Amino acid sequence: MNADTMEVSGGTPLAGEISVRGAKNLVPKAMVAAVLGDQPSTLTNVPRISDVAIVRELLELHGVTVRDGADGPHSLVLDPARAEQATMGDIEVHAGSSRIPILLCGPLLHRVGHAFIPDLGGCRIGDRPINFHLDALRQFGAVVDKRPEGLHITAPDGLTGTQLELPYPSVGSTEQVLLTAVRAQGVTELRNAAVEPEIIDLICVLQKMGAIINLDTDRVIRITGVRRLGGYIHEALPDRMETASWACAALATGGEVFVRNARQVDLMTFLNVYRRAGGEFMVTHEGIRFWHPGGKLNAVALETDVHPGFMTDWQQPLVVALTQATGLSILHETVYENRLGFTEALVRLGAHIQAFTDCLGATPCRFGRRNYTHSAVISGPTSLRGADLTVPDLRGGFSYMIAALTAQGRSTLRGIDIFARGYENFLPKLEGLGAQVDVH
Numbered sequence: 001m002n003a004d005t006m007e008v009s010g011g012t013p014l015a016g017e018i019s020v021r022g023a024k025n026l027v028p029k030a031m032v033a034a035v036l037g038d039q040p041s042t043l044t045n046v047p048r049i050s051d052v053a054i055v056r057e058l059l060e061l062h063g064v065t066v067r068d069g070a071d072g073p074h075s076l077v078l079d080p081a082r083a084e085q086a087t088m089g090d091i092e093v094h095a096g097s098s099r100i101p102i103l104l105c106g107p108l109l110h111r112v113g114h115a116f117i118p119d120l121g122g123c124r125i126g127d128r129p130i131n132f133h134l135d136a137l138r139q140f141g142a143v144v145d146k147r148p149e150g151l152h153i154t155a156p157d158g159l160t161g162t163q164l165e166l167p168y169p170s171v172g173s174t175e176q177v178l179l180t181a182v183r184a185q186g187v188t189e190l191r192n193a194a195v196e197p198e199i200i201d202l203i204c205v206l207q208k209m210g211a212i213i214n215l216d217t218d219r220v221i222r223i224t225g226v227r228r229l230g231g232y233i234h235e236a237l238p239d240r241m242e243t244a245s246w247a248c249a250a251l252a253t254g255g256e257v258f259v260r261n262a263r264q265v266d267l268m269t270f271l272n273v274y275r276r277a278g279g280e281f282m283v284t285h286e287g288i289r290f291w292h293p294g295g296k297l298n299a300v301a302l303e304t305d306v307h308p309g310f311m312t313d314w315q316q317p318l319v320v321a322l323t324q325a326t327g328l329s330i331l332h333e334t335v336y337e338n339r340l341g342f343t344e345a346l347v348r349l350g351a352h353i354q355a356f357t358d359c360l361g362a363t364p365c366r367f368g369r370r371n372y373t374h375s376a377v378i379s380g381p382t383s384l385r386g387a388d389l390t391v392p393d394l395r396g397g398f399s400y401m402i403a404a405l406t407a408q409g410r411s412t413l414r415g416i417d418i419f420a421r422g423y424e425n426f427l428p429k430l431e432g433l434g435a436q437v438d439v440h
């Protein structure tokens, strides 16, 4: 047993208040955007999570001075003035740490003329290729050299605006195009772009820096390149994934959690499903209160999708709550081909979940004919019992934790350090909500 292992005594409803800070899926990208400016930038509402710490170290290796702002570590001042002089030693140590390094391509090409990108990390929930990123960079005029130690990228003739259409509205690829096009020469038109709230927030950051970006209808983004960008002062939007995770924990355990700073507009699709499943919520100026109203929960049919659809990162925590709903819930995961592995562990806890390769839903999906297990039927309600579990990925791990809190008896959760990637102060929050947990 080590400090990465948590004992959970289940059966106690979570009750109380937690607060969420800036989104894991925006903050590291806004930090990367600062490299494009010729003045310092200030980012506030920064969560203390490991994905932020990793990007901070990466930027420092690239010569960006990063210091805590007036708000302590919850605000960062990023000064890229010395980026050109960076030696970039030790950059390989960040291989496999997060998905953010790939987004440094455009900013580094503009700033220093070349980029080295070590292997990416992030959750293992599918193959997660980067072909859209590299195709887009090549269309801007970049030359990509794939070497065993990582990608070497140059732009011998500079970067020029272009017409692009993504094969799928990928979040990272849309961000790649934005971060490259804002200082490319001429106009870029991106079709089939992702429009997640974190992308809109990144566009706000870039606009504050001096970028010209039009968000047209039907997933079209038009960017007019500018010669220089300045700094920004920006407060990151709140983390809608963390909010949904705690909301699901409240529902599954029969409890009540007030999530301070949660923002309704980013959670509309989640809130609709939460209500259909029988959960209650109340939106106030300060946040959102989520609770189980007593009585039965309802089975629901659910398909994950790009925004404004039901976000894939909400799926894993919600599935645990659905094990407590009466009837057959149906899940169709259309964003990642391999995100249902976590259900096997829930079955060991006593859940009735059957996984399928068929598309159990009408949302167009890339996986139906390719033999990927990406649909599931959850039959409930079932009593869960404690078990020994190893955290597989960020949201899968959170779903195990909810299951352990819901189950009768004791569970052991190994590998909990992954939670630090996306959940600030995870343990104090859990204890503050009355969870019976013990970390060794």
Ligand SMILES: CC(=O)N[C@H]1[C@@H](OP(=O)(O)OP(=O)(O)OC[C@H]2O[C@@H](n3ccc(=O)[nH]c3=O)[C@H](O)[C@@H]2O)O[C@H](CO)[C@@H](O)[C@@H]1O
Pocket (backbone or CB within 6 Å): 024, 025, 026, 099, 126, 127, 128, 129, 130, 131, 132, 133, 134, 168, 169, 170, 171, 172, 173, 194, 312, 313, 335, 336, 337
């Ligand atoms: C740090 C961050 O913001 N992570 C989020 C981001 O991940 P990320 O940006 O990696 O996810 P994408 O939206 O790019 O991926 C969506 C789908 O497109 C595919 N694809 C993507 C790029 C590519 O070059 N080729 C390709 O085939 C992926 O394999 C996946 O099946 O959006 C996901 C979808 O909302 C979220 O689950 C992640 O939490």
Ligand SMILES: C=C(OP(=O)(O)O)C(=O)O
Pocket (backbone or CB within 6 Å): 099, 121, 122, 123, 124, 125, 241, 313, 394, 395, 422
């Ligand atoms: C998949 C996730 O993150 P990442 O893209 O950083 O792996 C997530 O936050 O659930």
